[in-house]
Amino acid sequence: MHKRYNFAIACLLTLTGSVYGAEGSAPTSGYEAEADQAQALLAKAVRAYKEQGDPVLAQLSRQGIFTTADTYVYVVSTMGVMLASGGPSSIYIGRDIRPMLDNELKVAFEEALTSPENNVTHSREYYWMNWRDGKRERKHVYFQRVGDKVFAAGYYIPRSTPEEARRLLDDATDALSGDTAATLEKINRLDTFFNRDDLYVFVIDETTATFAAHGADQRLIGISLSTLRSTNGELIGQRILAAMNGRNEGETSYGWRNTLTGAKELKHTLMKRQEHYIVAVGYYSAN
Template sequence: MPFPLRRALGLVLAISCGAALFQPLPLHAAEPARLSERWDEKRAARLLDRAVKHVQEKGEAGLADFSRQGPYVDRDLYVYAVAADGRFLASGGSSAALIGQNVNATTDAAGKPFFREMLEMAAAKGEGRVEYRWLNPADQREEPKVTLFRKVGDVIVAVGFYAPRATAAQAKSMLDEAAAMLAKDGKAALAEFQKVGGRYIQDDLYVFVVDMADGRFLAHGATPALVGRDGRELRDPKGKAVITDMISVARKKGGGELDYAWHNPTTAKLESKHTYFRAVDGKLLGVGYYTR
């Protein structure tokens, strides 16, 4: 959808992440899984620094280097350049198909004019960040993406990376930590499990707790509104009684794992989920990860 764009001087230079490859990291009290996102950001920042230095040394003449494989391509990260009037100038990645086109009318999957926001913010403040939804070529899904940018003379340099996804190892590790805390101090644990910014709510990874006696949620990191509701009433799109099935297995075996469909809080989409769960002092404790 087209949108008005303020006239501005200079070029827009951006580093785009084709797909953030989430590296499995163990969960620790002081080093939560959110470190993965920080790592993606730091890796992109290093490429950003190299691109900034290149522009400072070569000026506009150096833009062509961003369309070549080399120091300005780091696995899923690559540099692309856009003129302030919206003309796409160079790219070392999949967006090379846009070279020669005017991207002023470009919006994200939700209709957000993120190019315009980036240009206007850079003109006003010299740096910033813009968040939007974009197609991730790794799985052909529209996913949350973050772009950081910095103005260098008449050029804006930016980094884009996709929000990370949790892994099976991280889900298991969080479950172990949560179980230990729940067994030690149930009341404090329930409060901690719903603490925004805490170690038990990390992007699409979170804890939920259900009273096995009456089926009611005692905690839910992604959807606090479920607390107090009878989880046995819930069904996934295929009619699977998710909580009922978990409680049944937990009573017989003390724990297990289950596949079902559930809302992903980071992508705002219904996705396949694999959850590990166990019984702890009469409570069903679960942590799952999204398998796309």
């Protein structure tokens, strides 16, 4: 899909998001600082616009007081025209993005742009290319309408939370208990139900100590855990098995490459036993 269509859809998803109240939604766990920064930047831009008017739009489109290393403000008019952006979307300034949308999306976009001005901050998550690393990542955006303009600022969420990893682990374990063969097949063909952002499921056959399924690297299917190494070269197969020795649930950590960002990070793997299978899902942290 052309980049400009991706951006238009991103704007649509941003502006049609749920309303979480005047303070915006609760930040994603582990991203409280980024959420504070985005909301502060948005409030600063809205305040400046209310005090100075349209001249502020030019300031928003320059690197400076309304941008940080990872956050910027952009502004869309209620007519669907990009008016300002301190980020890569500045190439759309002056363009009406509505013609880029199909009829169904255009209706939703129009409804969002005609929402009442009531000083309420809205919040929404969508997927967008992170200009810092070139990766498609989840982004949490706060936005507010001021007159005939909508101001927005957000932060990227390259890593899933422990709670999200636990939910996927529970879902996978339940699925495996219901239909083992079908579940293993779905994991191995990278079914989206078992792949959520940087989270994926892998399954170990404890009787053979081999991978019965892997939701990220099919080359590991049937491979013995005795050969598995972390990103720093450490053998980690025995550690994974030992964490489940005599237990129904376990957890371990090791260096692994984040499939979404491509970075070498610390992976925290959660595990549950289902008969002779060990079902596992891991989430990442920077260190």
